[in-house]
Amino acid sequence: MTARDSIPDDPPEKVEEIFDKCVRVFLLKGYKSCTMDDIAQAAGCEPDWLKERYPTKSELTAAALRWYYIKYSSNIRSELAIHQDIYAAMEATLFAFIDICFDQLETGRGLFVRTFIDISNVDDTVLQAYQELQDGWEAQILEKFSLCRSELKNPEDAEILACYVITVIEGLYELVKLGKSREVMYKVAILSLNVIETKLKYGQPDRHSG
Template sequence: MTSCGKIVDGHVTPEVENLFDQCVKVFLLKGYEACTLDEIAEAGGCTPECIREHFSTKEELTAAAMRWYYIKYSRHMRTEMAMHQDIYSAMEAVLFAFIEISCDQVNAQKGLFVRTFIDISYVDEFVKKSFQELQDDWEVQILEKFNQCKDELKDPSEIEVLAHYFLTVIEGLYELIKYGTPCELMYKVAIMSLDTLEVHMKHGQSKKKKGSKKKSK
């Protein structure tokens, strides 16, 4: 048995990240409600005493793991969005960053990890509350970006609808990952969804620029 690592100021050691990875595998193999902290500790290669230094319950560990994955994978999406001043490029960057991260996770055999936490939030009130806080935070980020770019839209009153449309697109991409959809097809879905945004923009987006940031996979 090894140390289960530390969590300091929101940053985790490789040992803690491995523990989070292993807890997902235990959830998938044994079922969330049936597994115990001791089983998660064993899968993560640390002692039950060590894991309880950080988490008094399975629910606390699950919420912490979900927050960690959210911070880790949303950081890149937020950075990409912030780099672009116009709303079309910003949303294109968000969707493509999400697909890139997702494809990397699939290749690392972690494709359903985030999806697993979301599913757990439907049956556990403690985890659901944590997930709702993360969802609300991401919604605020998207809404703020649309508000920053409101002058680009034909009708700024549609900001809330458009923001929620893209939140729905990202949720749909989750489902595509779940069913093993090829990454190349997900890029095509993303580009098609951007056509909806273009319709609501004053000047649209040049055909030459559309899909220009897509990475070959």
């Protein structure tokens, strides 16, 4: 059984606690210097239990990174599926993304994806996981724009608009980390959608409710 397979069998709260604590241990004790025992102690679990699931730090880190990406992308995937038109789909995506970030903070978790990505620069296992996950995440947005290409004045704008939304999402993540309020972030999301609105053939009804 791989580390990835073990995730669904364990209580999500416990797994998330481990993934959150492991980053804090990496930052304070060092990715190279810390031990699995340090991480188990910080997360309040048995070292053997932890090592059985994640035999190495690399596997634990890759699993943690995967967990974060899946958490965000599964919510966003469902928003993309619910909303047929591109404006509504992107509005729901941005709002869902903001909500997940705030839910993380409100439950005492950190927003540590950047540190995982920095670790990927010194660990090939983590790098491989990161590249696959990032590609998959970007592909979701791109696929929706491709499906809704006909809604655009210029169908060839689909790819660049997908890149724009991904850029905005990355920026939203950083501003939430900076401590901006949920209301401010919703407002920013609505402003950012102005770009998509101007590219639509038929515009959008006034649906901005915040």
